[in-house]
Structure formats: structure tokens, C-alpha cells
Amino acid sequence: MHMAQFGDLRLHYDVTGPEDGMPVVFANSLGTDYRLWDKILPMLPADLRILRFDKRGHGLSDVPDGPYSMGALISDTEKLMDHTGFKDAIFVGLSIGGMIAQGLAAKRLDLVRAMVLSNTGAKIGTRDMWADRVAAVNEGGLASVVDPTMDRWFSKPFHADPEFPAWRNMFLRTPSMGWTGCAAAIAGTDFISSTSGLRLPTLAIAGSEDGSTPPDLVFETADLIPGAQKELIRGAGHLPCVEKPVEYAAILSAFLKAQGAG
Numbered sequence: 001m002h003m004a005q006f007g008d009l010r011l012h013y014d015v016t017g018p019e020d021g022m023p024v025v026f027a028n029s030l031g032t033d034y035r036l037w038d039k040i041l042p043m044l045p046a047d048l049r050i051l052r053f054d055k056r057g058h059g060l061s062d063v064p065d066g067p068y069s070m071g072a073l074i075s076d077t078e079k080l081m082d083h084t085g086f087k088d089a090i091f092v093g094l095s096i097g098g099m100i101a102q103g104l105a106a107k108r109l110d111l112v113r114a115m116v117l118s119n120t121g122a123k124i125g126t127r128d129m130w131a132d133r134v135a136a137v138n139e140g141g142l143a144s145v146v147d148p149t150m151d152r153w154f155s156k157p158f159h160a161d162p163e164f165p166a167w168r169n170m171f172l173r174t175p176s177m178g179w180t181g182c183a184a185a186i187a188g189t190d191f192i193s194s195t196s197g198l199r200l201p202t203l204a205i206a207g208s209e210d211g212s213t214p215p216d217l218v219f220e221t222a223d224l225i226p227g228a229q230k231e232l233i234r235g236a237g238h239l240p241c242v243e244k245p246v247e248y249a250a251i252l253s254a255f256l257k258a259q260g261a262g
């Protein structure tokens, strides 16, 4: 367990793997902490140096007053990578984590050699949609939006999985300020133009049952980047690394190996 301090903000992170391993950074989604990746890490090549972290407002990181900007989330990530010595990394971002990947690649290409855009978009939803959700959370907390969120996160059959209540609890225990702060960052982000200018190896992963970032959105974003590879995981919602970890790890491992891993 590690904390890095940048001014008033402390971020919780974890580094594993050999010091000379291929650097890979994982950035998770809205309402999750870095345990999002727990199931797939043991299935990836062994020679990876892995950085995971809880973005501001999530997990064990600090919860500054919101709203947050996407620029602040990208800057936090940049500082954490500089702090931990991660550069020229493969950046795996899911949902808002994939937005951070796109923004970081546009700003600091020295940090990002390749991207995995998982269940994300250059633009996710509309300002009105996010404003409605933020208003609901300000009024009734995350409990007021948990059921539709779980429907977007997971396919119907996974709702009966013994693990499902744990993911529901992870969402419910996210600080409301952390969630609304990051929701505001998503609402204010449109990376269509900047992502169109990116030229780096990219893998896009979508879940056929994803109610947050449906396959069309994920693949339209991938199509902005020449040569981007597109993979669809059937039977998975917004978090295929949780719902279909074997399939997810296989797709990710093949991409990592193509970039030179194990």
C-alpha cells in the first residue's frame, strides 16, 4: 500500500512486478477502485511492471472538493507516473480511465507508448445526462443511482453471481463527492478532435451488454486512430475485466505481447 503526495492531494497506488519489466499502467472507471483489475493481473505475462491507482475521490485516495476537471485527473496521473518512474508505458484505461489515457497520450507521449481503450469513448454521454445523475446523487447519494448503474455495469446473468454484491458495495462506498467530481470531468470532456490526432498502437475493447459505453461508441472512438484494433467481448457489460476475466486477459495479453511483453 503506497501513498504519493502532490500538494494537498494524496493518491493511493500499488506497484508490482520486476523493476526492469515492461511498464503497464491501469486506470479504472467511475465508482471503482484499483481492485477492478485484481482478477486479470495473475493471467497477464509475468514480466510486467504494473502501476495501479485510485484516482482522486475514489478508493483510499483523498477526496478533494469537486467538481474536478479532466485536466486535473490527467495531471494527477502524469504526476504519479513521474513519481513512480513509469514512462513509455502501455496505458490501460477503462471508461473514465480510457479518457485519461487519451488525454495523457495527447499531452505526454513520452509517458504513453500504446493504449488500451476499454469500454470508453472520446466523449461519454451528454452534459444533461451527467447533470441529471449528479443532481440525483447530490439529493439521494449513490444509493439513488445504484440499480441503473449496476444494469449498465453488468449483464443480467452476472447480477446472480456471488461476487455481484461486492461490486455493488464498492460503488455504494465511493464518496459522493468523488463520484460527482469525476462525473463533472466526464461531462466536460470531448476528446474527438485530439484523439483523432493520436498515432500510437491502440487496442479498443467493448462489452456486448455495456449500457454505459456501448460497442458502437467504443469502436467509433477506436476508428479515430488509424490501425486501432477492435475486440468485442460477448456477454459482458461495462466491466468485462470483472465479468469475463479470462477473455479479457487473453485479449490484453496478446496486445501486450505484440508490444514486446513476455
Ligand SMILES: O=C(O)CC1=CCC(=O)O1
Pocket (backbone or CB within 6 Å): 028, 029, 030, 031, 094, 095, 096, 097, 124, 149, 152, 186, 211, 212, 238
Ligand atoms: O456510471 C456508469 O455508467 C459507468 C461509467 C461511465 C463513465 C465511467 O467511468 O463509468
